[in-house]
Amino acid sequence: MRLLALALRRFLWMPPTLLGLTLIVFSVSHVIPSDPARVLAGENASIEQVETLRRKFGLDQPLPVQFVRYVSDVVGGNMGISLYTQRPVATDLIERLPATFELALFAIALAIMLGLPLGVVSALMRNSWLDQIVRLVTIGGLAMAAFWLAILLQLLFSMQWNLTPVQGRIDGWGPDPITGFYTVDALIRGDLDTFLTALRYLFLPMMTLAIPAMATIVRFTRAGVLNVMNSPFVFYQAAMGLPRRVVIWKYILRAALIGTLTQIGLVFGNLLAGAVVVETVFSWPGLGTYAYNSILQSDYNAIMGFTLFTGSVFIGMNLLVDIAQAVLDPRGR
């Protein structure tokens, strides 16, 4: 019951948070002098042509009017028409969603699978050579710019070792969509070749996103484990004669995971935002490349749509994290 109340409370905060986010992004994107109607019309366009487009997209209205109109449209389920693609923004986002989600899910899964055990081992072997190496790698992972890391991986895996393609999501065109996740669709069809091909294409962008994410998870897991290891209940469990691995992986890890879990939620949101750079470098046809093109073209509706979507995912992830924390830690309920 308390969990339900917690979820409801968080859920009620969603609309005002999104409204605030919308206001900030709207103000920032409109305060930069830009003329999407002029860009859309092209350099050979007449004044009349540009004016027609301004009227059509409501760009001739005062900013407060444009904002109120936008918010009321979004509430009504309409995110507007993309100035550049000329299609509903919601349609554009939905079409590109599976590509980005597939990439982000694979990246976060890899980051967790590697990050958690490495964090635990690093804490248990504190100040050992292994701990030092892990520390070096994680600091490097956090410090490296995604753009640079992406190119480095391309040069190494694609050009030097010829193991992966340089770019793209698959060679040519993906399988007819069931879920839109190429790997999942290939498995549903029992098509192992396409599944493996999709994995090869996924590898480099996934690694680029996963390495910094993994670094965060390692750091927080290590800190959490070190903190919990000195707790009285751990001494008690050890004094009771429980095997060391049970104490570590069942009791210490569970308590240490609370902080890490919060970070995993935030990291997943960051993966979606970070996809803008990674997808652009790897020519991955997802939300990130859409956002990148929208920014280049000052496509206000598309920028707002992407931001609202990413914001919603952040909020949704925070909600899930809060619930998970409450489950793991009864004091939070």
Add this chain to the structure above:
Amino acid sequence: MSQDFTQPISRRGALAGASTLALLPAAAAQAAGRTRYITSNNNPYDILDPHQVFDIGRIAIRLNMYDALVRWVDNPAKLEMWLAEKVDISPDGLVYTFTLRPNVKFHDGTALTADDVVWSMERILTLRKGAYGLFSDVVKPGTTKAIDARTVRFTLAKPFAVFMAVLSELWVVNSKIVKSHDKDNDWGAEWLTRNEAGSGGYRLKRFDPAIGFQAERFEGHFMPFGKGAIDDADFRVTMETATRVLGMIKSEFTTTDGYMPAEQVERMKASGNVWFKEAESIRTFYFIINSAKTPLNDVNMRRALSCMFDYDGFNNNILGGTVVRNPGIIPNPMWGAPAGLKGYTYDIDKAKHYLSLVKEKIRPLQIGAMSGYPQSEQAAQMLQAGAAKAGLEIKIVAEPYTTLAAKLDDPERAHDLIPLWRSAYFADPHNWTGFIFHSRNFKAGNASFYKNARIDELTDQALLITDQEKRRPLYEEASRILLDDAAGIFINNTKFYGPYGKAVKSVRFCPIGDTQDLRWIEMNT
């Protein structure tokens, strides 16, 4: 999501082909005996409608899936009859009567008739997008008539010498199909953004706005294909230059854009996997000078600026000789460019002399460079360095084109100088003179707010005459005046360095669309 072209004749084959190709790597597709040509572009192919866009980036859609009455070919660009087999122009230059070729078919097998041409023109005039600006002054709604199935007549509101040239942008759509997808009187606009209804040499197989499109050769096209013509073509977006270059080196792409920075060209050459088609294009690089502001409204100030730019240093050292010095605004290979035109040279003493003649108080200037375009930013720095030697302070602000463009409606907000390119939309000197320097075009082409009664007169006069040889001296004079008046800082004409994979045997370059017209490319299987 990807979308299949839904015309009845092609559907089954297209679906079968698409699903097969989706599962086969490139090598396997080629092993099946079909050639596959993959273009990687830095511009999204997200709208297929030929009447809603008018840009260079997405020209492959129009060139390959649609036909117009006329078409540009070769270099220097020649206008050839295409859908039309002949044209009669009335002596007053107002009435153009075209006879269409017989037996031209759309991709669904129906005949292309004069009604389709008329409907396509009316659609452009109604949607007011894309190439509308080229026609709006001279073609009024309802004035284009189908005389019979193969004869179409345009009656212009006033003589317009470049009408034939701009007709290359009247892409003819299958009116029956598009009409059947009309939604709320939108002239099929929503449907045609994601589908195709043309007669061009290639027809749509698959389309995904996030990726690009795939097309296959249309064997029913009226113009026979050469031996080695491409069977299947993919056009994909890859925004990142480094990725496009790596993709070329690794043979993931067959070609990419031909205006890469010099160091990237060298990188591809060194790989041994790429060969280059080199050609002088018609794309001039120059500084827009905001002539509405003081002291830039003084010719001596503009001349001084023209003497502060190190043309040789920029063209030969920074750009590694990948461009050609172009002393005037009209590209060298274009008719109307005066022979033997002597441009300004880098001469700081002369710049100081001109500065001493400026009547208004000289203030620090600002260059608005296009961010993301290294050449634009490098040119800005080059001028800044020259100006500093002459004692003139110049500040550089790098902004995206959308931000620069937003300021061009108001001379007070517009930057003092902007380094950019003037691309070729149609091969006529009007594109580089009347369009960008006639005072009628303030806020719509004339971004320098330049006003000169003689330029207005010459370019207006040239639009009234249809005989190219009579127009030539008018543009030559206009070009000389613009240079003498330093209406801009005219720097270079671009060279096209098209990179191609080894499987490509030959390409035919045309500065309108570069080599994106697949018909003229030959490949080994």
